[in-house]
Amino acid sequence: MFTCRAVHSVTGFCSCRSDYLGSLLCLSCPPSGSFAYLTIKDRLPQILTKAIDTLHRHKSEFFEKHGEKGMEAEKKAISLLSKLRNESQTDKPIIPFVEKFADTDIWNQYLEYQQSLLNDTDEKPRWFYSPWLFVECYAYRRIHEAVIQSPPIDDFDVFKEAKEQNFFESLESITALCIHLQELMTTIEDLEENQLKNEFFKLLQISLWGNKCDLSLSGGETSSQKTNIINTLEDLKPFILVNDMEHLWSLLSNCKKTREKVSVTRVDIVLDNSGFELVTDLVLADFLLFSNLATEIHFYGKMIPWFVSDTTIHDFNWVIEQVKHCDHKWVSKCGVDWENYVKMGKWVYHDHIFWTGPHEFCAMFHVAPDLYAELQKAHLILFKGDLNYRKLTGDRKWEFTVPFHRALNGFHPAPLCSIRTLKAEIQVGLRPGQGEQLTASEPNWLTTGKYGIFQFDGPL
Ligand SMILES: O=P(O)(O)OC[C@@]1(O)O[C@H](CO)[C@@H](O)[C@@H]1O
Numbered sequence: 001m002f003t004c005r006a007v008h009s010v011t012g013f014c015s016c017r018s019d020y021l022g023s024l025l026c027l028s029c030p031p032s033g034s035f036a037y038l039t040i041k042d043r044l045p046q047i048l049t050k051a052i053d054t055l056h057r058h059k060s061e062f063f064e065k066h067g068e069k070g071m072e073a074e075k076k077a078i079s080l081l082s083k084l085r086n087e088s089q090t091d092k093p094i095i096p097f098v099e100k101f102a103d104t105d106i107w108n109q110y111l112e113y114q115q116s117l118l119n120d121t122d123e124k125p126r127w128f129y130s131p132w133l134f135v136e137c138y139a140y141r142r143i144h145e146a147v148i149q150s151p152p153i154d155d156f157d158v159f160k161e162a163k164e165q166n167f168f169e170s171l172e173s174i175t176a177l178c179i180h181l182q183e184l185m186t187t188i189e190d191l192e193e194n195q196l197k198n199e200f201f202k203l204l205q206i207s208l209w210g211n212k213c214d215l216s217l218s219g220g221e222t223s224s225q226k227t228n229i230i231n232t233l234e235d236l237k238p239f240i241l242v243n244d245m246e247h248l249w250s251l252l253s254n255c256k257k258t259r260e261k262v263s264v265t266r267v268d269i270v271l272d273n274s275g276f277e278l279v280t281d282l283v284l285a286d287f288l289l290f291s292n293l294a295t296e297i298h299f300y301g302k303m304i305p306w307f308v309s310d311t312t313i314h315d316f317n318w319v320i321e322q323v324k325h326c327d328h329k330w331v332s333k334c335g336v337d338w339e340n341y342v343k344m345g346k347w348v349y350h351d352h353i354f355w356t357g358p359h360e361f362c363a364m365f366h367v368a369p370d371l372y373a374e375l376q377k378a379h380l381i382l383f384k385g386d387l388n389y390r391k392l393t394g395d396r397k398w399e400f401t402v403p404f405h406r407a408l409n410g411f412h413p414a415p416l417c418s419i420r421t422l423k424a425e426i427q428v429g430l431r432p433g434q435g436e437q438l439t440a441s442e443p444n445w446l447t448t449g450k451y452g453i454f455q456f457d458g459p460l
């Protein structure tokens with residue numbers, strides 16, 4: 001029986017049996033609560049209240065579109081979200097999903113698994129006494145259930161406004177980034193190998209720090225990119241705790257050198273937040289194509305609204321459309337190019353229900369073999385963001401020095417790299433003493449989003 005991160009557990013242990021050896025330490029959550037506890041106790045209710053408020057503010061739109069039925073639906077969705085807020089705030093038992101959806105059975109089987117771990121007690125899985133990763137994902141899946149149980153507004157994205165606001169508030173930085181990309185495009189042919197590598201590293205770092213714009217961390221409060229991120233990279237370098245960018249360069253530049261034999265170089269990007277972060281990822285993807293470091297890019301978003309700011313297919317298309325219609329010619333050219341990449345099949349967007357399920361990634365081979373097989377076609381997979389890191393490493397309280405490869409527990413469809421700012425109490429692959437030193441100098445270094453990593457797990 002191994003332990004993992006509990007939301008809040010007075011015994012200091014939650015029972016989450018894992019079927020692999022790992023240096024697992026449980027996070028005993030002191031009464032003040034860990035970051036996990038504060039997320040569920042304080043931040044989640046804030047996010048639910050904002051979702052309820054959004055529904056309220058769209059009441060007349062629902063009436064215009066659907067008449068009385070729209071009003072009824074708004075009332076129903078609000079009452080379901082209010083019930084969810086009460087359950088989470090008062091540590092009620094976690095209840096099964098009732099509305100038919102692609103993964104209802106998978107979620108309920110996982111809930112039964114959580115129940116089986118408590119079998120020697122008559123306890124039910126509860127909000128404050130279950131693994132944080134499970135509880136937080138469950139909460140967002142319950143938000144989705146509340147909406148799909150309220151037709152005809154069952155396709156409403158309660159987070160859409162916040163994601164769009166993030167984009168518009170970041171427009172200055174987006175413009176600067178697109179201009180930078182277009183200028184780079186005009187000089188790319190004259191760049192020496194080393195210069196090309198440095199440009200690649202710049203855009204990787206921009207994609208990394210774009211991950212700070214995370215609306216779940218901010219509790220739904222605005223978290224846009226207001227400064228020109230390109231000018232801040234040098235100052236931010238000391239905050240990169242693990243820097244495997246050289247591995248990414250050597251992998252892709254070798255693919256480029258052997259292009260005659262291997263005609264395709266595919267980079268897969270498992271996306272995170274929409275808005276500014278998504279633009280940084282699309283800029284990186286564009287550069288990978290026109291620098292010839294890759295020949296096709298595959299993107300993975302979320303099938304349902306997720307963790308407030310995560311990207312759905314609607315967000316992906318909306319951002320490209322917005323960039324295309326920007327009144328700055330260089331920005332608009334980016335949008336036109338990106339739309340053409342999609343049309344030509346050089347950019348491919350994939351949806352899969354696994355990404356919004358309860359499982360950590362080491363279960364993917366068994367739970368979603370089709371997705372695992374798809375990822376195996378990539379030469380390199382970039383996992384953006386903190387939640388992906390938690391699912392890559394099983395959100396266990398590993399020792400800081402445990403090798404990344406070990407924490408992945410056999411998940412390795414292809415060479416992969418986590419590009420993540422730290423917003424949860426988990427980090428592996430550090431040097432001896434590095435974690436302790438940070439804790440001594442900055443107790444909250446794991447959760448502020450101020451530090452970042454490029455953590456690579458290469459060819460076996
Ligand atoms: O995956 P992202 O967008 O980088 O971050 C998501 C996230 O930081 O938001 C929550 C903040 O409490 C965490 O649970 C989760 O890891």
Ligand SMILES: [Mn+2]
Nearest residue numbers: 272273307310
């Ligand atoms: Mn996110």
